[in-house]
Amino acid sequence: xxxxxxxxxxxxxxxxxxxxxxxxxxxxxxxxxxxxxxxxxxxxxxxxxxxxxxxxxxxxxxxxxxxxxxxxxxxxxxxxxxxxxxxxxxxxxxxxxxxxxxxxxxxxxxxxxxxxxxxxxxxxxxxxxxxxxxxxxxxxxxxxxxxxxxxxxxxxxxxxxxxxxxxxxxxxxxxxxxxxxxxxxxxxxxxxxxxxxxxxxxxxxxxxxxxxxxxxxxxxxxxxxxxxxxxxxxxxxxxxxxxxxxxxxxxxxxxxxxxxxxxxxxxxxxxxxxxxxxxxxxxxxxxxxxxxxxxxxxxxxxxxxxxxxxxxxxxxxxxxxxxxxxxxxxxxxxxxxxxxxxxxxxxxxxxxxxxxxxxxxxxxxxxxxxxxxxxxxxxxxxxxxxxxxxxxxxxxxxxxxxxxxxxxxxxxxxxxxxxx
Amino acid sequence: xxxxxxxxxxxxxxxxxxxxxxxxxxxxxxxxxxxxxxxxxxxxxxxxxxxxxxxxxxxxxxxxxxxxxxxxxxxxxxxxxxxxxxxxxxxxxxxxxxxxxxxxxxxxxxxxxxxxxxxxxxxxxxxxxxxxxxxxxxxxxxxxxxxxxxxxxxxxxxxxxxxxxxxxxxxxxxxxxxxxxxxxxxxxxxxxxxxxxxxxxxxxxxxxxxxxxxxxxxxxxxxxxxxxxxxxxxxxxxxxxxxxxxxxxxxxxxxxxxx
Numbered sequence: 001x002x003x004x005x006x007x008x009x010x011x012x013x014x015x016x017x018x019x020x021x022x023x024x025x026x027x028x029x030x031x032x033x034x035x036x037x038x039x040x041x042x043x044x045x046x047x048x049x050x051x052x053x054x055x056x057x058x059x060x061x062x063x064x065x066x067x068x069x070x071x072x073x074x075x076x077x078x079x080x081x082x083x084x085x086x087x088x089x090x091x092x093x094x095x096x097x098x099x100x101x102x103x104x105x106x107x108x109x110x111x112x113x114x115x116x117x118x119x120x121x122x123x124x125x126x127x128x129x130x131x132x133x134x135x136x137x138x139x140x141x142x143x144x145x146x147x148x149x150x151x152x153x154x155x156x157x158x159x160x161x162x163x164x165x166x167x168x169x170x171x172x173x174x175x176x177x178x179x180x181x182x183x184x185x186x187x188x189x190x191x192x193x194x195x196x197x198x199x200x201x202x203x204x205x206x207x208x209x210x211x212x213x214x215x216x217x218x219x220x221x222x223x224x225x226x227x228x229x230x231x232x233x234x235x236x237x238x239x240x241x242x243x244x245x246x247x248x249x250x251x252x253x254x255x256x257x258x259x260x261x262x263x264x265x266x267x268x269x270x271x272x273x274x275x276x277x278x279x280x281x282x283x284x285x286x287x288x289x290x291x292x293x294x295x296x297x298x299x300x301x302x303x304x305x306x307x308x309x310x311x312x313x314x315x316x317x318x319x320x321x322x323x324x325x326x327x328x329x330x331x332x333x334x335x336x337x338x339x340x341x342x343x344x345x346x347x348x349x350x351x352x353x354x355x356x357x358x359x360x361x362x363x364x365x366x367x368x369x370x371x372x373x374x375x376x377x378x379x380x381x382x383x384x385x386x387x388x389x390x391x392x393x394x395x396x397x398x399x400x401x402x403x404x405x406x407x408x409x410x411x412x413x414x415x416x417x418x419x420x
Numbered sequence: 421x422x423x424x425x426x427x428x429x430x431x432x433x434x435x436x437x438x439x440x441x442x443x444x445x446x447x448x449x450x451x452x453x454x455x456x457x458x459x460x461x462x463x464x465x466x467x468x469x470x471x472x473x474x475x476x477x478x479x480x481x482x483x484x485x486x487x488x489x490x491x492x493x494x495x496x497x498x499x500x501x502x503x504x505x506x507x508x509x510x511x512x513x514x515x516x517x518x519x520x521x522x523x524x525x526x527x528x529x530x531x532x533x534x535x536x537x538x539x540x541x542x543x544x545x546x547x548x549x550x551x552x553x554x555x556x557x558x559x560x561x562x563x564x565x566x567x568x569x570x571x572x573x574x575x576x577x578x579x580x581x582x583x584x585x586x587x588x589x590x591x592x593x594x595x596x597x598x599x600x601x602x603x604x605x606x607x608x609x610x611x612x613x614x615x616x617x618x619x620x621x622x623x624x625x626x627x628x629x630x631x632x633x634x635x636x637x638x639x640x641x642x643x644x645x646x647x648x649x650x651x652x653x654x655x656x657x658x659x660x661x662x663x664x665x666x667x668x669x670x671x672x673x674x675x676x677x678x679x
Contacts, residue, residue: 233540240539240546241529241553244518248526251515258475258509260501260530260593269536402573 029224033217044216046332048288050325051223052281057308057324058230058317059277064306065315066243067270068250070159072302073146073166077275079173079297080142081135081282086189086292087182089131091123099181128195131283132226139279140272142169147271151264154253166302173294188293195222195287219288226284230277234317237273246270247315307382311389313396322398331378338374345372427489428453428628429505429597434473434483436466436652443469444480444652449630451597451645456619456629458643458660460636462672465649467632468510471601474630475507476500488596501530506595508586510602510632516575520566520585523574524557527592560588564618580611584618591622598622599630604638616642640664648672 036043060074087093097120101108112120126134146165150158177185194203194215202218237243245266248256257263286292304327312323346369353364371377389397432448444466451457461467472478474485476494485492492503506527515523532553538546561567564584569577574585583603590598603619604612612635619642623629633639639646640660648656648663650672656663663669 236540236542237536240550241525241532241534242536242539244522244526245529247518247522248515248529251517252513254477254497255509255513255515256526257497258477258501258507258513259527259589260498261526262498273536 030221033220034211037214037217041214041216044214044220046329048216048219048223049332050328051220051227052285052288053305053308053328054227054321054324055223055230055277055281055284056305057312057320058227058234059274059281060305061274061309061315061317061320062234062237062246062277063270063274064309065320066238066246066250067267068247069150069267069270070155070162071271071274072159072163072299072306073169074162074274074278074305075297075299075302076146076166076169077139077142077278078282078285078301079169079294080139080275081279081284082286082292082296083173083183083189083282084135084138084279085131085283085286086192088124088126088134089128089193089287090125090189090191092184092189092191093123094120095123095181095184099179103179125193128197128287131287132280135279135283136276137279139282140276142279143271143273143275144268147268151267163299163302166297166299170294170297173297183294186294188291188295189286190291192286192290192292194290195219195284219284223284226280230280231317231321233273238317242266242269250315307386311386311397313399316396316398316400319396319398319400323396326397327382330381331374334378334381335374338372338377342372426453427451428487429474429630430484430486431474432484434470435481436469436473436478437481442652444473447649447652447654448483449647449654449657451628451630453628454623454626455644456623456631456642458639458646459630459632459649460634460639460646461649466652467649468601469652470649471507471599471632474500475505475599498530501593501595504594504596505599506590506593506597507599508583508590508601508603510605512579512582512586514574514582514586514589517573519571520561520574520577521554521557521570523585524560524588524592525553527560527589528553528556530593557588557592560591561585563591564588565614580607580614583607583611583615587618587622591627595627597628597630599632601632602634603631604633604635612638 033044033047036047056074056078059077060071063069063071063074087096093115097108097112097115099108100111146162150161153161173183174186176182177187183189194201195218196202200206202215202222206213206218245256245261248259248261249263249266253263285296305324308323308327309320310323311327312321313319346365349368350365353361356364371380393399427450429449429451431450434444434447435442436444447466447470449457449459459467459470469478473480473483474494476497476499479495485494487503487505492500494500515526518526532549534546534549537543558567558570561570564587566577566581566584566588569581569585574582577585587598587600587603590600600619604615607615616638619629619631631639631643643660645658646656646660646663647654648666648669650668655668655672656666658666
């Protein structure tokens with residue numbers, strides 16, 4: 001009772017500060033693409049992908065960071081979301097129906113009759129308002145389906161099984177083009193509708209106060225809104241009994257069970273929530289690219305997303321966002337920076353090593369030339385960064401703050417209340 | 421007021437076999453409301469096995485289980501917690517990276533119901549429930565005497581405080597029966613005295629306690645009634661003073677050792 005009069009007074013200035021900070025951050029995020037756009041639209045595109053990766057990393061963070069379930073096949077849910085958009089917002093569904101007619105005429109004709117001639121000719125074109133929730137829901141369903149067999153597994157065993165599931169989904173997508181052409185196989189699905197809100201189509205030219213706003217920038221704002229929504233969801237869940245139950249399972253599954261947590265349901269919920277974020281991200285990826293194919297959903301992608309979560313700080317939302325930004329921007333930055341610095345660096349190296357015998361000299365230059373390729377350097381830096389972070393900051397670049405350094409527990413709060 | 425004599429936990433005929441080892445044969449106990457009930461026996465007597473059977477961690481081969489007059493089936497630990505038995509562990513099992521307060525808040529999980537939608541939308545009932553969880557957890561931390569560490573990660577607490585925190589977490593589930601697996605293990609004399617005081621006050625506040633303990637002195641001083649296990653059988657049952665004189669017990673456990 002005393003506290004209730006004390007806390008708001010103490011909380012008011014910091015709360016004001018927090019709101020002010022949020023407004024500043026929102027403004028900065030709004031202006032960011034205009035600034036990036038000065039250097040070219042490809043830079044806004046990099047931001048778009050960073051946002052997609054943030055969604056993925058936040059989804060995986062629920063499974064790996066909160067619930068402690070090591071999932072190496074997470075990209076499968078990205079794929080499920082992407083192909084949901086591909087089937088429900090492109091001419092592909094007409095191809096599906098046609099292959100039914102070709103293979104099983106009776107079923108095919110029934111389906112054509114069911115869906116009507118328009119869909120049989122042009123495919124399904126749902127609005128983004130339906131695609132996003134459907135992709136999330138379908139991915140969540142897959143999360144539960146793939147999660148159920150793994151409930152009793154932990155650690156390495158769980159990792160291997162989820163890795164297998166991830167690959168299974170990719171291989172399915174690769175091969176589901178016969179006898180019924182569902183996914184168009186390795187060629188992928190093309191002509192996916194760009195995002196449109198009613199008549200506001202992202203792919204048409206738009207302008208704001210006479211300043212042209214390119215398509216990539218519109219996607220930036222859409223993705224940003226989704227990221228904010230996902231962060232909001234995650235924070236709310238984290239600070240609820242469900243979030244605590246996830247962490248309890250991560251910390252000690254037997255104790256969690258004994259405290260009355262139905263670990264089966266809570267784990268499946270983690271898989272479903274994590275997967276749904278991945279699915280939403282995938283649907284946005286499909287609409288943004290206009291094209292999806294199975295090769296976007298390989299094991300390396302799963303590992304990259306896991307690296308984002310681990311590098312940033314497992315279970316800590318700002319850390320995960322940071323990890324996603326760093327690791328998604330790294331290859332792009334290298335792609336731009338390395339070719340520019342290649343010649344100067346080789347030039348300097350040439351002068352520095354010229355006193356070596358010619359054979360050694362040319363070998364050094366040769367090796368350096370090979371390393372100074374964006375792709376090669378990316379792997380090198382990636383690996384090096386991971387090793388260094390794991391050695392020096394094993395809980396990530398930005399881990400959850402350590403509690404309890406000072407006596408700011410309830411006792412301290414209470415004594416402050418008593419002292420007043 | 422509940423009758424002081426009514427039976428809260430009645431377990432009969434529990435047997436459990438691990439391969440070739442008969443860990444428990446035909447063990448039963450009957451605990452009355454408000455008792456501090458001791459389960460003692462030498463190492464390997466089957467105390468912890470029996471405990472794990474009661475709390476659903478192991479499945480018994482045979483046995484009937486009744487809690488507060490209603491049969492319950494210890495088929496899953498979370499069902500047992502829901503039915504009203506909360507436990508602690510011989511080797512402390514706290515949620516190490518969570519704060520002391522959060523540990524106790526997890527204990528409220530089974531008595532609360534906010535789902536994903538309530539949590540995300542912050543509905544008024546979800547907010548009220550969350551506030552009640554926090555309040556209850558704070559009270560319990562105070563009750564067991566570790567309130568000053570509310571904001572500390574559980575793994576950073578001292579051994580004795582971790583034991584207390586585990587008891588607070590178990591109490592948070594509103595148990596009918598508080599089951600403690602060797603709570604005094606590894607404690608020094610001062611910590612033991614403190615623990616004893618805590619258990620006495622929990623008992624005074626009307627909770628029934630089942631205690632597995634190695635420390636005979638603690639059990640004899642604290643418990644109203646004890647069962648002695650040896651080689652998976654209950655060899656004696658009764659008031660501590662009587663059990664102490666029972667020749668079978670002296671033979672199996674106390675005999676010759678000068679306990």
